[in-house]
Structure formats: C-alpha cells, structure tokens
Amino acid sequence: MSSTQDIDALIDMMAKLPGLGPRSARRAVLHLIRKRALLLTPLADTMQTVAATARECLNCGNIGTADICDICTANKRANGEICVVEDVSDLWAMERSGVFHGRYHVLGGTLSALDAIGPQELRIPRLIDRVATEEVTEVILALNATIDGQTTAHYIADQLEGQVTLTSLAQGVPIGGELDYLDDGTITAAMLARKKL
Amino acid sequence: MSSTQDIDALIDMMAKLPGLGPRSARRAVLHLIRKRALLLTPLADTMQTVAATARECLNCGNIGTADICDICTANKRANGEICVVEDVSDLWAMERSGVFHGRYHVLGGTLSALDAIGPQELRIPRLIDRVATEEVTEVILALNATIDGQTTAHYIADQLEGQVTLTSLAQGVPIGGELDYLDDGTITAAMLARKKL
Numbered sequence: 001m002s003s004t005q006d007i008d009a010l011i012d013m014m015a016k017l018p019g020l021g022p023r024s025a026r027r028a029v030l031h032l033i034r035k036r037a038l039l040l041t042p043l044a045d046t047m048q049t050v051a052a053t054a055r056e057c058l059n060c061g062n063i064g065t066a067d068i069c070d071i072c073t074a075n076k077r078a079n080g081e082i083c084v085v086e087d088v089s090d091l092w093a094m095e096r097s098g099v100f101h102g103r104y105h106v107l108g109g110t111l112s113a114l115d116a117i118g119p120q121e122l123r124i125p126r127l128i129d130r131v132a133t134e135e136v137t138e139v140i141l142a143l144n145a146t147i148d149g150q151t152t153a154h155y156i157a158d159q160l161e162g163q164v165t166l167t168s169l170a171q172g173v174p175i176g177g178e179l180d181y182l183d184d185g186t187i188t189a190a191m192l193a194r195k196k197l
Numbered sequence: 198m199s200s201t202q203d204i205d206a207l208i209d210m211m212a213k214l215p216g217l218g219p220r221s222a223r224r225a226v227l228h229l230i231r232k233r234a235l236l237l238t239p240l241a242d243t244m245q246t247v248a249a250t251a252r253e254c255l256n257c258g259n260i261g262t263a264d265i266c267d268i269c270t271a272n273k274r275a276n277g278e279i280c281v282v283e284d285v286s287d288l289w290a291m292e293r294s295g296v297f298h299g300r301y302h303v304l305g306g307t308l309s310a311l312d313a314i315g316p317q318e319l320r321i322p323r324l325i326d327r328v329a330t331e332e333v334t335e336v337i338l339a340l341n342a343t344i345d346g347q348t349t350a351h352y353i354a355d356q357l358e359g360q361v362t363l364t365s366l367a368q369g370v371p372i373g374g375e376l377d378y379l380d381d382g383t384i385t386a387a388m389l390a391r392k393k394l
Contacts, residue, residue, distance in 0.1 A: 046203060050229075123328070
C-alpha cells in the first residue's frame with residue numbers, strides 16, 4: 001500500500017458518506033491533509049464536540065445539544081402552531097425559508113406497512129400528547145408529497161380531528177417551474193387549486 | 198437557527214470539501230449524527246490521528262506517517278525505476294493499478310509560467326539529486342497529458358538526458374474506449390503509435 005493504514009481508513013470512512021464515493025473521498029482526504037491546520041484539525045475537533053453533545057429533543061425530535069431544543073425553549077415560538085415534518089432535514093429546509101414562526105414536530109419517518117413502521121415507531125403518540133397538553137391551535141402537516149407521506153398525514157388528521165385546526169402545505173407549480181417539465185400530478189393539483197387573480 | 202452552533206459549523210466545514218456542497222453536507226452531517234457511535238466518533242478519531250501523523254516523505258513527496266515513506270523504505274521496490282508523477286493522487290492511482298514495482302517521485306505540480314511555478318517550486322532538484330545518488334536505471338515520466346504536464350516532462354528530460362533511460366507512458370485508446378467518443382488528439386496519437394499484431 002502506498003499510504004498508511006490511518007489514511008486509508010479515513011478514505012474508506014469518508015467514501016461511505018452520502019454524496020461521496022471512493023474517488024471524491026480520496027480527493028477530500030488529500031485536500032484535508034494539505035490544509036491540515038486550517039481544515040483537518042478544526043473538522044476533527046468539531047466532529048468530536050458534535051459526537052459528544054448532539055441529541056434528539058425529547059419534545060419534538062429536532063437535533064440539538066440540549067435535552068429540549070432551542071426552538072422548543074424559545075418563548076416567542078409558542079404561537080400555537082406546530083409544523084409536523086418527516087425528518088430533521090425537512091425542519092432545516094423549513095427554517096431556511098424563514099416563513100414559519102411556530103414549533104415543530106419531527107416524526108422520524110412515515111408509516112409504512114412494507115417496512116412494518118406503525119404509529120408507535122414514529123413520534124405520533126408524542127404529537128397527540130402535545131396537542132392535548134400544549135396550547136396548540138393549528139397543526140400544519142408538512143409531510144412529503146409521496147404516498148407514504150400522504151398516508152401518514154391522513155392517519156394523523158384522523159387522530160387529531162376535532163381537537164385542532166389541521167392544514168397541509170399547498171400543492172402547485174414550484175416557483176421558477178416550467179409547465180413543460182412538471183409531472184401530470186403537479187399540473188392537475190395546480191389546476192384544481194387554481195386561484196382568482 | 199434550528200440547529201446549534203457546532204452542528205452548523207460542522208455543516209459549513211463539510212460543505213467546503215471538494216465534491217460536497219451545502220445540501221450534501223447537511224445530509225452527510227445528519228447521517229453522521231444518527232450513526233454517531235458507528236461513524237462520527239471513529240471518523241473524528243481517525244481525523245485527529247491523521248492530522249497528527251500525516252507528513253510528506255522527505256525523499257519522494259508521497260504522503261505517509263513517517264519522514265521516509267513505506268515505498269522509499271521497502272527494499273524490494275529498489276529496482277532502479279523511478280516513476281515521476283505530478284501529485285500524490287496520481288501515485289495512488291498508479292499503485293491501485295499494481296503495474297509498477299519501483300519507487301516514485303511526486304513533483305507537487307507542474308511548471309507554469311502563468312502561475313510563476315519554476316523548477317525550484319517543484320521537487321525537481323531533489324529528483325536530479327536522486328538520479329545522481331540512488332542506483333537509478335530508468336525514469337518514467339508519468340505526467341498528465343496536458344500542456345503543462347508535457348512541458349514539465351520535456352524540462353525534466355532535458356535535465357536528465359544521458360544520465361538515465363527516460364520513458365513516458367504510452368498514449369492511445371483507453372481500454373473500453375470507443376473511437377466515436379475520443380478526441381482527435383488521442384486518435385492521432387494512437388494511430389501514430391500503432392503496433393504490429
């Protein structure tokens with residue numbers, strides 16, 4: 001072998017990350033070794049810190065560094081709205097848009113008969129609990145527009161019916177989207193939900 | 198912000214790696230946090246180790262964990278052949294092929310008038326030194342088939358002429374290559390270097 005065990009091990013680990021393969025992992029590792037003081041050491045240190053501190057919020061399932069996350073502890077986010085998402089990455093996407101000012105609930109996946117994932121495997125009982133105990137006025141079901149996502153939304157809607165206002169994200173043409181490149185389902189949804197100018 | 202400072206910092210650092218962008222860095226970091234014991238902690242530990250131990254071989258410029266790398270210290274690789282490459286990644290590519298059993302010399306780039314990179318900025322004086330002091334019979338110039346790579350090869354060939362056998366990699370149709378997809382230069386080179394069957 002040309003490189004030593006540790007360098008090879010580092011390349012192997014990096015190659016397993018989503019988005020990286022063996023070739024890009026080798027490039028990344030060479031880049032890191034060359035910029036050792038600037039990149040490799042700080043990256044290793046930050047990884048150690050995150051490994052030691054990151055945890056799931058006991059209330060909403062968000063990832064943070066405390067038992068209860070920043071959003072759940074922020075008083076100004078207690079506006080009665082809970083946005084239900086499948087995954088922490090969806091929560092991050094929603095936060096980047098800056099459009100939502102309430103709290104979240106991360107399910108941790110979707111119901112799936114095939115994978116034997118029922119309500120107990122997700123954070124659904126905890127959501128029902130929150131609606132009953134927190135002062136919740138609206139639950140926004142921001143699940144992915146997939147079959148599993150929509151099945152899960154329907155299940156949650158059934159469970160919470162009558163207790164709280166239930167809404168879901170609008171479906172239609174994405175901003176900047178060209179009709180020619182959209183699938184039939186999106187065009188149908190946009191047409192059925194058309195609005196008066 | 199939805200996530201905490203350390204997690205954001207980790208995403209920012211990962212996003213700067215070649216081959217990763219902000220979106221794939223977020224996916225990678227979530228993946229790492231979820232598989233903390235299995236991936237994040239070992240990755241952080243290995244990075245620490247590599248940051249502390251990786252160094253350039255004083256003889257050939259390869260990256261290893263000792264002052265003189267494994268290849269330069271291996272007696273069975275002292276067959277009188279030195280393969281000159283631009284970069285450590287080229288050395289790794291050559292080692293993966295398993296075709297070369299001699300030693301290497303990593304230049305660390307190519308001569309470039311535009312970027313003011315002369316022989317002193319590369320590891321060229323050290324190569325001339327090695328040819329004079331080690332028992333070298335053949336220097337294989339395995340530089341990239343770019344203008345800068347070939348300029349550098351010509352310069353080195355001039356310097357070493359008469360002292361040692363100089364060779365370069367054959368140019369032609371790559372294995373699995375289809376003529377229709379090859380550039381004119383490659384087809385011309387392959388035709389001029391055609392071989393009797």
